[in-house]
Amino acid sequence: MVDIDKANQEALSRLLSAQPVLVDMGLAKDVVPGMGERTLLHAGPPITWERMSGPMRGAVMAACLYEGWASTPEEAVELAASGEITFDPCHHHSAVGPMAGVTSPNMPVFVIENKDRGNRAYCSMNEGLGKVMRMGAYDDEVIERLKWMRYTLYPNLHAGVRRAYEVQGGIDIKNIIAQALHMGDEMHNRNKAGTSLFLRAIVPFMIEAAPNCRDLAEVVRFIDKNDHFFLNLAMAAAKASTEAAHDVEGSSLVTIMARNGTEMGIQVSGLGRRWFTCEAALPDVLLFPGFTKDDVNRDIGDSAIMETLGIGGFALAAAPAIVQFIGGTPADAAKYTLEMYEITLGENNVYSIPSLNFRGTPTGIDVLKVAETGITPVLDTGAAHKEPGRGQVGAGIVRMPSEAFIKAAEAFVERYAE
């Protein structure tokens, strides 16, 4: 007979003890476990080409063009539908990806190692805002940018990361997140402070290791212009932390929440690698000028890993300025954080919120509490256009649908009830 409370304490402890550090970079085919030659990883639970939404399809097409598997978007569509490509969730490979999250063999990824338990997690680099692959865009400008990231951004960043590893063991991402939460970030839709702190940490090492200064200036300007650059690092850190808490017999801790633009799925620590899925939410968010509710695609992205860790939407009380982007008032933002304490197992021991007297963020979603209270996690996320190639249409609060949590609670009871 399993002691659920003890199991949850163990799982939460593993999550809280995680020490995610940026130790390396590499091409996905060289460092991501199980990455095949014709594999494309994607956000969310498993999905076939036929069921993919517009932004996911657009991102797949961009990846095919980037890899040189197709010369035109039409050829890319034909290839994607042919069965020759293996589509698999990023999560099946200890990886995560924002929005469509498509990761191809020759895309560079960050390598984050959890120093506490040794497990690693991976995420590609953030392209910036506007028409980008992760939002489903696939035109020439997108492909050119991806290639610049591969052949200019990546070599410089990689050299800097390697140097940082040699000198001091890498870049401590947990420490940056903790500081950024005290500077107005919540690490999902607002990563301005995190990006700034990361740039401060990595630039000296990039300068020491750089092959030439002209490219380096371009690289620094690229990161500087993208307030979301740190998101991908924070996501990989969150993945390394939450994965450490998985597979604890008897634990009802949620270790994955992810969306693929069609469905959302969760995994629970004590229920193995089984996905519990339901239709993804339709975001009712603040729209950018020119867009309407009819333009919005269903919720998409592995960035829900931030809330799974206990930040992002759970740390909205730390980010009053976020309301300029997502609407509402700072008081509304704080209310969401307070509500999340009802469905979590504990409070974070490192990530704290100044305006709540430095209270730790609500951490460790308990699937049983979600089922009992009817309170589902809130995410603070971007929304994509439902047609491929159109980009982001808005940002705001999205409530996770309850069905996946109820299915998981039913499975938990079936397995662990006496």
Place this chain on the structure above:
Amino acid sequence: MNQKLRSLLKEGPRAVNIGVEQFAQDLAAQGVKVVQMDWRPPQAGSDLLSKLRKLKRQ
């Protein structure tokens, strides 16, 4: 007379409304102090809720 009871008789009730907002709006329209609680019934059925209660935990 109890102080709280005196206060209740003098100032009238202060209500907490759980659920349908219309009730809170009706009270507010009549000058009653009311707080709207954001609540909805859990979607888990009574069968699952009963099983969850039986699980040994805090």
